[in-house]
Amino acid sequence: MSPLRPGPRAFLELCRACRSSTLQSGYRSQRRQLGTRNLPLHRSNPAILFGCFVGIGGLSAAWFNYPDFALLQTASAEAPPAPVDIKIEKPKKKKGLSKEENRDSISSQHLQVKRSWENPGVYAWGSNTGRVVAPDSNEQVIKTPRRIPFFNGLLLRDIKLDRNFGAAITENGDLLQWGTGFSTDVQEPTATLTGKNLKSLTISRDRVIALSANGTVYTVSAAKEDQEKGQKVSESSWIPFLSFNSAISYRRLQPKNLGWNEKVTSIASGLEHLLILTSTGRLFTAASSSEEFPARGQMGIPGLAWTTRPPGPYDQPHEVSTLKGFDIAAIAAGDYHSLALDREGRVFAFGDNSSGQLGLEPSSESTYVDTPSLLPIGKLYAGTNLTPTVKQIFAGGTNSFFTIDALDVARPSGGNSDPSSSTRNTTTTLGRIVADTWSTGSGILGTLGNGRWTHIQAPPTKVKSLSSLYEYSESTSSVIPIRLSTLSVGSTHAAAVMNNVTFTQAGTSKHLDGENETNWGADVVWWGGNEYFQLGNGRRNNLSVPGYIRPLDDSGEVVAGGKKRREEHRFQITPRHDVRVQGRKVGMEQRVECGRMVSCVYSGV
Numbered sequence: 001m002s003p004l005r006p007g008p009r010a011f012l013e014l015c016r017a018c019r020s021s022t023l024q025s026g027y028r029s030q031r032r033q034l035g036t037r038n039l040p041l042h043r044s045n046p047a048i049l050f051g052c053f054v055g056i057g058g059l060s061a062a063w064f065n066y067p068d069f070a071l072l073q074t075a076s077a078e079a080p081p082a083p084v085d086i087k088i089e090k091p092k093k094k095k096g097l098s099k100e101e102n103r104d105s106i107s108s109q110h111l112q113v114k115r116s117w118e119n120p121g122v123y124a125w126g127s128n129t130g131r132v133v134a135p136d137s138n139e140q141v142i143k144t145p146r147r148i149p150f151f152n153g154l155l156l157r158d159i160k161l162d163r164n165f166g167a168a169i170t171e172n173g174d175l176l177q178w179g180t181g182f183s184t185d186v187q188e189p190t191a192t193l194t195g196k197n198l199k200s201l202t203i204s205r206d207r208v209i210a211l212s213a214n215g216t217v218y219t220v221s222a223a224k225e226d227q228e229k230g231q232k233v234s235e236s237s238w239i240p241f242l243s244f245n246s247a248i249s250y251r252r253l254q255p256k257n258l259g260w261n262e263k264v265t266s267i268a269s270g271l272e273h274l275l276i277l278t279s280t281g282r283l284f285t286a287a288s289s290s291e292e293f294p295a296r297g298q299m300g301i302p303g304l305a306w307t308t309r310p311p312g313p314y315d316q317p318h319e320v321s322t323l324k325g326f327d328i329a330a331i332a333a334g335d336y337h338s339l340a341l342d343r344e345g346r347v348f349a350f351g352d353n354s355s356g357q358l359g360l361e362p363s364s365e366s367t368y369v370d371t372p373s374l375l376p377i378g379k380l381y382a383g384t385n386l387t388p389t390v391k392q393i394f395a396g397g398t399n400s401f402f403t404i405d406a407l408d409v410a411r412p413s414g415g416n417s418d419p420s421s422s423t424r425n426t427t428t429t430l431g432r433i434v435a436d437t438w439s440t441g442s443g444i445l446g447t448l449g450n451g452r453w454t455h456i457q458a459p460p461t462k463v464k465s466l467s468s469l470y471e472y473s474e475s476t477s478s479v480i481p482i483r484l485s486t487l488s489v490g491s492t493h494a495a496a497v498m499n500n501v502t503f504t505q506a507g508t509s510k511h512l513d514g515e516n517e518t519n520w521g522a523d524v525v526w527w528g529g530n531e532y533f534q535l536g537n538g539r540r541n542n543l544s545v546p547g548y549i550r551p552l553d554d555s556g557e558v559v560a561g562g563k564k565r566r567e568e569h570r571f572q573i574t575p576r577h578d579v580r581v582q583g584r585k586v587g588m589e590q591r592v593e594c595g596r597m598v599s600c601v602y603s604g605v
Contacts, residue, residue: 099515103506108569110518112551113504116574116590120581120603122151122159122168123552126534127597130164132179135187143533145552145601150188155581155588155605160203161595163532165222167208171605173197175210175220183224192227192248193220202269202333204288209253209274215263217253217276219288219315255284255317268333268395270351273298275338276317281327283340284317296336297370298351304370322372323348332395334441335491339400340372345389347402348372355398356458357441377404380460385409386434396489396594399441399448402460403484406434435481437466437496445492445529446544453544465525465546466496473501485522490594493528493535496546497573497592504577521572523548524592532597552601573601 103110123145124133133142136149157169165181168189175193178186193210196218201210209219221227230249236242255264255276266277274288285299293306293314300320310316323340326348330341337351337358349358354367359375381388386406394401408429438460439448446453449463469482485499499522506517525546526535533540536549548570576589591604 099513100507102515103518106516107518107520108551109520109572110506112553112572113519113521113574115553116603117577117579117581117588119553120153120155120588122148122154122156122600122602124148124161124598124600125536126595126599127163127532130162130180131187132161132163132166133598133600135178135189141533144538145536145549151602153582155586155603157198157605158200159593159600159602160201160208161593161598161600162203162222163595163597165203167201167203167210167222168602169198169201169210173199173213175201175208177208177222177224181206181222186224190224192224193218193250194247200267202267202274204269204274205271206289206291209267209269209288211264211267215265215279217264217267218250219253220248220250221290251313251315253286253315253317255282255319257319266331268331270298270333270337271335273333273336273338273351274315274317275331275333275340277328277331281329281342283320283323283328283331285320285338286317287315294336296352297368298333298336298338300338300350300370300372302370320372330393332393332400334395334400334489335397336368337395337398337400339393339395341390341393345377345391347375347377347390347393349375349400352398353458354456355442356456357395357398357400359400359402359440359458359460361458362456376459377402380404380438380462381406388436392484392487394487394489394494396494397442397447397491399439399489399494400460401440401463401487401489401494402438403487404436404438405481405483406436408432408434433481434468435483436468437463437484437487439463443544446542447489447492447494447528449494449527449544449546451545463546466498469498471501475501486592488592488594490528490534490599491596493526493530493594493599495524495526495592495594495599498523498525502575504575521574521590524571524573526599529597534594534597534599536599 097105104114125142125145126133128134128137128139128142134146134148155171157171157173159166159168162181165177165179168176170176173196174191175198176189177192178189197213198210199213201208203209203222206222207219208222209217211217221230227248232245232249234243235246253276255278258278259280262278262280264276265279268275269288272287272289272292273294274286276284276286285301287293295305299318300322301318304318326342328340329343332339334357337349337353340348349360350369350372351358352368353360353362356362358369358373360369360373377388377390385408387409388404388406390402391405392403408431439450440457440460441448443450443452443454443457448454448457448461449465450461466484470479471482473480483499485497487494487496502520502522504519505512506519507513525548527543527546528535530540530542535543537547551569551571573592574590576587578585578587581588586605588603588605590601593600593602
């Protein structure tokens with residue numbers, strides 16, 4: 001605003017001469033701002049008053065044409081503000097409501113937890129071109145989370161989604177399949193591989209690979225027609241010396257030379273390859289697609305190709321001999337690359353590296369690495385007194401993610417705990433753990449989560465929104481780091497479930513039965529490609545930083561009177577808890593799954 005300039009001198013003098021004592025008091029602040037002196041007031045002489053008013057009338061026209069008329073407008077804006085009407089917030093407790101009803105009315109998080117227990121099922125959204133996320137709808141995309149009616153009231157062991165076909169394992173261990181990639185004639189999920197006590201699954205380009213509780217790996221076609229026309233397997237019966245053919249065609253993948261009591265404990269698949277981890281930390285790889293044999297080094301066996309494969313089935317498992325002697329604890333697979341984490345926190349990567357998804361600088365001589373290579377994680381914390389240990393690995397599409405616990409081992413007061421920060425802490429934090437998340441690979445759609453849109457990212461970059469987070473724990477009376485509980489990576493997008501403090505004990509005991517005692521779950525955030533609305537926020541723009549979505553069941557945001565809550569709430573995932581489902585007690589939780597252009601949240605056991 002430009003500085004104020006005094007108006008016509010005569011006008012100001014006449015105004016002062018005519019003011020009453022009340023007006024003089026009301027505009028004292030303005031008078032000081034203009035820097036004019038006080039003049040005596042003339043109240044007793046009527047002639048003088050009459051002359052003042054005549055003078056004012058004569059000068060009015062000149063005043064309104066004066067260039068500094070803005071003075072009057074500005075001065076009026078500086079008048080003392082009107083008294084503020086203070087309203088005291090009314091208690092949220094409403095008359096006539098029970099304790100549980102009051103909890104529902106004051107906390108969206110409590111209501112979300114409650115509804116997830118009362119109405120288990122599957123919410124899905126994203127591309128529906130293959131009728132996977134909404135089997136009963138002809139819509140091409142589902143913009144926000146929607147329940148799949150078939151799964152209402154059902155608990156699942158696992159679920160994986162492609163835009164053309166879906167697969168899930170029921171609570172009893174049977175395999176369900178659906179989508180146009182499975183059959184154009186059948187809309188509802190159909191049981192295919194049954195009686196195997198399956199516990200987890202993964203999918204390739206055209207096959208479903210499932211792991212049973214006893215460590216047997218089964219692979220079946222994603223298409224119903226292939227299951228019916230393919231070679232059936234001879235299965236034994238509970239009656240001695242009696243066998244019969246299986247209802248569908250499937251294959252068993254059995255690694256050779258397993259030790260005593262050694263069995264398969266984990267599987268992960270890309271579009272063409274499969275990673276198989278055993279209970280003794282040995283890693284095997286195999287072809288997982290019937291269309292293409294892996295040829296980008298993702299098998300981890302130098303020189304292995306279709307023409308050089310050993311005799312036997314094309315999908316037979318091969319041990320990754322380079323990793324012999326390393327106790328592998330976790331595996332992850334992208335479309336054409338592989339990750340392995342040992343119990344010492346070392347990460348080995350191999351396969352396609354055209355986007356830097358291995359965490360290694362891409363080479364102009366070759367776009368892939370066919371031998372497991374140790375990632376130099378320590379370089380990420382060079383120049384600090386932090387000792388990093390990788391705790392988790394995740395992969396999908398052309399991206400990889402690592403969660404790291406960095407221990408402050410010997411940093412004196414004034415040291416720098418964050419290698420990406422230019423500020424210096426003034427307190428000693430010896431022994432403090434910094435929990436960070438790092439990403440690498442393609443970021444053109446925002447999948448890196450670091451706020452940048454880059455084609456190639458290597459070495460790994462920190463996801464600041466998911467790093468160096470802390471909260472106060474009442475159970476330990478201390479500040480603790482907020483780590484990632486799990487991270488699901490789809491072909492172009494990802495979702496992270498935070499391991500923040502949760503509470504599910506409201507109303508379970510006398511001292512936790514207050515009317516304001518509520519439950520809450522874990523935070524979950526989404527980012528990356530959103531061309532098919534797979535992020536679930538109802539918009540189509542990609543996100544390069546993690547963001548929240550609204551609660552899955554929007555009706556839960558409606559309170560008494562049919563009005564929506566004024567506050568903007570976010571979706572929180574319900575942690576594992578023992579609840580009664582259909583008259584029986586079962587431990588259940590909500591889980592997130594990101595697929596190829598689709599996403600879902602399901603009730604898992």
